[in-house]
Amino acid sequence: MPHLRLLVPYLRRYRRRLLLGVLVAALGAAVSALAPLVLRMAVDSVANGHISPPQLLWFGGALIGLAVIDGVMKFAQRMLIAVTSYYIENDLRADLFDRLLSLDQAFYHQHYTGDLMARMTNDLSAVRQFLGPGLNGAATALLTFLAAAVLMLLVQPLLALIVILLLPLATVLFVVIGSRMRQIFHRVQDQFGVLSTRAQENFAGIRTIKAFAQEEAEVAVFTADNERYRDLNLRYVLLSGLLWPAMTLCLGLIAALILLVGGRMVAAGTLTVGELVQFNAYLALLAFPMIMLGWMVNLSQQAIASLERLGEVLRRQPAIASPPVPRQPAGHGAIEFRNVGIRADHSADHWLLRDLSFTLPAGKTLAIVGATGAGKTTLVHLLGRVRDPDVGQVVVDGVDVRELDLAALRRMIGYVPQESFLFSIPLRDNVSFGVETIDPARLEHVIAVSRLVNDLDQFPGGLATMVGERGVTLSGGQKQRVAIARALMRDPRILILDDALSSVDTHTAAQILAGLRAEMAGRTTIIIAQRIATVRDTDQIIVLDEGRIVEQGSHQALLALNGRYAAMYRRELLAAELEREE
Structure with a gap:
């Protein structure tokens, strides 16, 4: 599974916690495997009529003690492995965000925002589920199976071989169906990205949609995408739903076979009633781990599909980057x-x-x-x-x-683009974006030069006013003036x-130009404009x-x-x- 290699550095980073978790899981599996042994001893003692109330209390206390120890071990195991999965998810998210910010704009021309958001949320969640509940369940299942298999072989090799050989068939069934599930899950995640992009674009462009009375048309398009997402999910759920009935059928057949073969051995005197009960207890003990192992395969298919999508970002190198030995301007x-x-x-x-x-x-x-x-x-x-x-x-x-x-x-470089982008933060922070230390005098000056000061009375909190998403609460001219103030705030050389000034009225543009002439003195300035009067x-x-x-x-x-x-x-x-x- 080449996509799982992406996790190797993160697993290595937390290897001590994971190894300790596996060790605790091994101790818990050993303790779990002892309970059927105690049960066999109790049943044989009752069947032979050689048991007293103190012995029954001892057997009962032993079972309770083993259950308590097993519970403590499982709690410690989950705390070690599940918590580590959140650490890895946190590191993955940080690395993914860092890589996304380092990539060039050509990458963003090829990927929708909604799809990238789906990778940051759903795909990361699928990986965490695999590393947390998935690995935790797999460790419990495999170690419990090994411990129980050893004890069953010591009691009755024939019955043990029946259980050991037939139980993994249920897991094989999961693997066969799981490969198909992974393909569908990949398509589900891709469609979720399409759906997220559709919603994000509609929310960001709500003014345009309403201006052109396209609400019904956009709802129809979203409904079609949503139904596609629903249909893919239903196909995935259908395959997932086949797993559990198949598992129940397999376990039922194995239990019937154990009862048939074991019952004949009890009748022949080659197996005690307690040993038969012990085998059935092991079968019951292994039923959940086998289900858990199948669920692990299910989670692994989802994780592989998600890691494939995450790997497309994490393995991509930015086309624009500093040279190995950069020079300072x-x-x-x-x-x-x-x-x-x-x-x-x-x-x-x-x-x-x-x-x-x-x-x-x-x-x-x-x-x-x-x-x-x-x-x-x-x-x-x-x-x-x-x-x-x-x-x-x-x-x-x-x-x-x-x-x-x-x-x-x-x-x-201080750059004022054609389309000014504002963040959902206070107006003051938008103006000072990218400036480490805010000089109040400089801030006041750039607000005056950009003529943003003319509109401060319109904002309820002045410079502390929260700006709506993408600057939706500001007019086009106001956003351009914020962008001008932001560029000047950096005190750039270029x-x-x-x-x-395309969205600014002629009178205000003339005022801004008058202020900018003083700012441009001594700076290298490039002006792109449609008006000759500006240049x-x-x-x-x-x-x-x-x-x-x-x-x-x-x-x-x-x-x-x-x-x-x-x-x-x-x-x-x-x-x-x-x-x-x-």
Whole structure:
């Protein structure tokens, strides 16, 4: 079972607790196997008529004492093994979360959020069930079977062979059905991920759903997915339900055979009544462990299916990572692109960006303009290594970004994305996200620059107001201003504004730009914008078209070219004039 190898480091980490648990289980199994022996001695004494009340009390006390010792052993065994399963689940969850956060964005383009949540919850729970109740039951079953088998062989080898050879057939039945159960359980977990994703997307996009009156349509789609999940679960339950009747049938047949063969031996005088009772007691003693062993197989099939899904994440290495011996960035902020190119697919011939070369000195400002889909956002993603170029180099302070320490590189960049994401935490924590020590003066300053201060009166708790999931309680403009304040709060050497004022009204945008000009002084700044008025004062402007630089220069120089940039500027002036006339 190759997927179970994933657990080896975790089992090794807690091997002492597990070995002690197995030792306690062995002692408990030995104690359990002694009870039928005491019962045989009592029955034979009664059958022979050589028993007194004190002897009966002794036999009864011995059985009670063995039961108490067995109970204590089983409690200690469960505390050792079951508690260890929670430790391992905790370590697995921590490693899984750590790996998920380290993976590049390409991974998240291939997996749904709901599916990843299912791996973090249902799949981890299935593994814990296997390590806790599963291993605990398996240890009890195997050790009890061994102890009972030895004692049965000493009493009557023929009856012992009947029990030893026939009882494992029930477990074999579990294994045969279990392989099919594992396949279905894997599909159940996959469908649960689909269902979780559907619910998560509907909750996050509830405004859009209501705006387009798609409640009934979304309910219909969710119902179909839910029914698919139900049908897969029913198939799994059907197979699981076959196991227990099959086990009951096997145990009943074995008990009947023992009674038939043993009864003939008692009649022939080769077996005492007490020994027959002892064998039946062993059969009863082994019935639950055999069921437990079958349940263990059931749990193992679920765990293998879940470990397969967890292994897909834990074994995946991030495509974007720091080099083995990283260099620290100088912190000046000079940027250079050297013949950079990015393919839409790493193996495809379609290029998103191609032959990009430009230099941005430290402390200067660069504007990137162009039509939607020209590759503007993809270009700035290369700076923070959201992805790496397929050809060429992106250089910061004279060093290829792939040679720099990734965390240090990203700490020197303040990025305001097109779509601002806010966490379900207070507004103050959203603004200071990623800042270890909050400077109250700096916080007040960035709130003023972003003009978020204008809306604080609308929030019941001011900066302490809890923000709804994904910022649902804020408007688009408010979220963008929080994102601007967050980027400035880091006091970055490189500031990237990716269409950061698209949801802000013209008047507020002008106020924010006025404040940003002071913030941009001395910082290397890249601005992506649709409005020429936003970028006209930058030191350098790049015009992108279909992933290539078609024009480059200052505002006045590009107007003098009378090319694409000049045409965009004239259209904007015309639109502004028409707006004034209206």
